[in-house]
Amino acid sequence: MTPLDGKGAPKILVFSTNAISDPGIDRAGSAHLHYSPAVQVIPLPCSSGVKPSWIVHALERGFEGVFIAACGGDCAFLPDCTTRTATLVTRAQTMMKEHGISPKRLKMSGLCSVCADNFVAHMNNFQEELQCVEA
Amino acid sequence: MTEERRIGVYVCHCGGNISDYVDVKEVAETLAGEANVEVASTHLFACSDASQQEMIEQIREKNLDGLVIASCSPKLHMFTFRAMAERAGLNPYEYVHVNLREQCSWVHKGDRPGATAKGVNLVRAGVAKAALTHPLTPLRIETQPRVLVIGAGAAGMRAALALADMGLSVYIIERESEPGGWTAKVGRMGPDNRSGPEVAANLFERIREHQHIALFTDAELTAKSGHIGDFQVTVRLRGEEDLSLNVGAIIVATGFEPYRPRAGEYGFGLPGVVTLQEFRRMLEACEGPLTHNGRPVRDVGFVYCVGSRQEEGEDCPEPNAHCSRFCCMATSFSASLLHEVERKSNQTINQYHLYRDVRTYGRLETVYTQARADGALYLRWDPASPPRVEPRDDRLAVTVKDTLLGDEELEIGADLVVLATGMVPRQNDSLNDILKIPKSKDGFYNEIHIKLRPVETAIDGVCIAGTAQGPKNLAESVASALAAVARTGALLKKGFVNLEPLVxxxxxxxxxxxxxxxxxxxxxxxxxxxxxxxxxxxxxxxxxxxxxxxxxxxxxxxxxxEGYRDDQIMAMIDASLEEAVPA
Incomplete structure (x- = not known):
């Protein structure tokens, strides 16, 4: 699949986590893989701490998609991190609908500290999908 | 409106790793004219001593009150630059690290304008965050020079001795009425044929003689409060008396349970089908020929990987995916013990070892080699068609497809079938409720980092040691116990601990x-x-x-x-979306 590059590629904001998914995203760099420069990452301590209001703000201000690279089962803080993050996603999607934003603009996936290929695949797929999202 | 900040922005070339794909000069020049930025420049290697010195001088000269360095991943140099900020007189928490290499230059190699535009956005987001920082002070906590060790097995006792030798006081508590754990019950151990009970007794003797160690048996932890460096714990003795202790750190060495097979699993429940632990006790008790049901034993079958490396199925809804590490060695060592019985009592015993993979790694390989040299037969099976154990004419019949004989099905008559049962996590619900150490998927306690922080847990001041963390042989258990000692000693001998204020x-x-x-x-x-x-x-x-x-x-x-406040995240989002200003 050809990554979507340059102007016009949907802008994605990724929330990563310092100990788990951010190292996985770093690994894509160390492996010199390639994804679109329209993808930008903000690292946080844990995906259970993402506020739905941040997601809505990002989408209202101009990001076309938000991707939560969640700690998943590897979270060193919270054994139920995946459930907590999933609850936040549901809450955020409800809030997005209230703001007239398609819930398809938010995605979450557990991303481990070596999941470089997965991350790149997620970004490519999400950008493809976002091109078909209307609201 | 917040006050204007005086932030220094430094963009690193990383000797070409960044500047070959991102126009770092353009990034610095773009940022130089923006709000809150006092100075913006580039460095060939920001992490070099010379560059750090230059930045320190500039921070002092220009009286900067914030710092953004765009370089490699924060995993490599965030702490380097935090320390540099501190040396320059800045608060280290007014420094923001921007990942311009792993998350920009290296992933957009074919798109220099795109990578440069993104670089500008990343640095802008960093500046937006730095503009909203304020000085933070790490929390300094005085530490108590005492340690609680939970579990008086080999790992716990070895840890206690090493801690006490450092000059720390140690309380070691054991739920059972005797110390020694599984080591005291295992009999002789490979590869050096040492007696487990002797090893345990030696450790216990040294503990008794050590003036800095107090060991309590029939003792359970019932409460824990406080924090790293200064915990208050309550220990219940003999189920009645409560003891209050004040310790600076805790080491959890609560060990494992042997896997208990399900009824019918490889014939478990049939007369003559025993676990590895039961078989070892039979050998220890055996004087003269080995008998079963009053008859001399002629054939013994061993089934490896029982309770380990399981796959999900109808009869195994929650499989143990892990390898238990010790059982290939312990079972192959049992072969030698059985050969010894054979020689001593002039008895002929045929041994059939039905394995999936023999994992007698490192020098433990000698145990496997010896077992085969002495005549033990090793037959390999595939998990798709596991061995079957059935009763047959007062004995047992083991049917196995030997993958190394072109899947030929063999039937072996046996007097005894030994199931090489692995390790499972110990059931410790009340302790788990108190300690709150995260567990991994396999149910054992989880370390922070499998490679780089292998004995620390998410609970600061609480380390794990031995098989409480996962299957290990005795040597590995002791090594992990001593690693926990090193971390605990480093914490408590310093006398104080600084905690991240990002809370x-x-x-x-x-x-x-x-x-x-x-x-x-x-x-x-x-x-x-x-x-x-x-x-x-x-x-x-x-x-x-x-x-x-x-x-x-x-x-x-x-x-x-702190460090991830709403205003900071919102400002980072906004800054990321500003249109790039051409240089």
Missing amino acids: AKIDTGRCVWCGECFNACPYGAIEKIHIGEKEVAMAIESSCKGEGGCVPVCPRDAIVI
Whole structure:
């Protein structure tokens, strides 16, 4: 699949986590893989701490998609991190609908500290999908 | 409106790793003219001593009050630059690290304009965050020079001795009435044929003689409060008397349980089908020929990987995916013990070892080699068609497809079938409720980092040692115990500990105490306090992990994590979307 590059590629904001998914995203760099420069990452301590209001703000201000690279089962803080993050996603999607934003603009996936290929695949797929999202 | 900041922005070439794909000069020049930026320049290697010195001088000269360095991943140099900021007289928490290499130059190699535009956005986001920083002070905690070790098996006892030799006082508590754990029950162990009970007795003897160690048997932890460096713990002795202790750190060495097969699993429940632990006890008790049911034993079958490396199935809904590490060695060593019985009593015993892979790694390989040299037969099976154990004419019949004989099905008559049962996590619900150490998928306690922080847990001041963390042989258990000692000693001998101040902060003006944050925090870091008549939540800095699980659940938006506050995240989002200004 050809990554979507340059102007016009949907802008994605990724929330990563310092100990788990951010190292996985770093690994894509160390492996010199390639994804679109329209993808930008903000690292946080844990995906259970993402506020739905941040997601809505990002989408209202101009990001076309938000991707939560969640700690998943590897979270060193919270054994139920995946459930907590999933609850936040549901809450955020409800809030997005209230703001007239398609819930398809938010995605979450557990991303481990070596999941470089997965991350790149997620970004490519999400950008493809976002091109078909209307609201 | 916040006051204008004086931020220094430094963009690193990383010797071409960044500058070959990102126009670092353009990034610096773009940022130079923007709000809050006092100075912006590039460095060939920002991490080099010369560059650091130059930045330090500039920070002092220009009286900078914030710092952004765009370079490699923060995993490599965030702490380097935090320390540099401190040397320059800046608060280290007014430094923001931007990942311009792993998350920009290296992933957009074919798109220099795109990578440069993104670089500008990343640095802008960093500046936006830095503009909203304020000085933070790490929490300094005096540490108590005493350690609680939970579990008096080999790992716990070895840890206690090493800690006491450092000059720390040690309390070691054991739930059973005797110390020694499984080591005291195992008999002789490979590869050096040492007696487990002797090893345990030696350790116990040295502990008894050590003036800095107090060992309590029939003792259980019933309460824990406090934080790293200063825990209050309650230990219940003999189920009645409570003992209060004050310790600076805790080492959890609670060990494992042997896997107990399900009824019918490889014939378990049939007369003559025993676990590895039961078989070892038979050998220890055996004087003269080995008999079973009053008859001399002629054939013994061993089935490896019982309770380990399981796959999900109807009869195994929660499989143990892990390898138990010790059982290939222990079972192959049993072959030698059995050969010894054979020689001593002039008895002929045929041995059939049905294995999946023989994992007698390192020098343990000699045990496997010896077993085969002495005549033990090893037959390999595939998990798709596992061996079957059935009763046959007062004996047992083991049917196995030997993959190395072109899947030929063999039937072996046996008097005894030994199931090489692995390790499973110990059931310790009440202890888990008190300690709150995260567990991994396999149910064993989880370390922070499997390679780089292998004995520390998410609970600061609490380390894990031995098989409480996962299957290990004795040598590995002791090695992990001594690693836990090194971490604990380093913590307590220093006398104090600095904790990251990037923790939860609650706006008591907004909070109306609904209890949501209290329920969301597994670390007991939220406390209800009274401000006048009003009930509000307060975050206990020393217990808070700063992961932020309480932040999104607060219906009043009253909680932030320092370093990741709402205003900072919102500002980063906004800054990321500003259109790049051409240089």
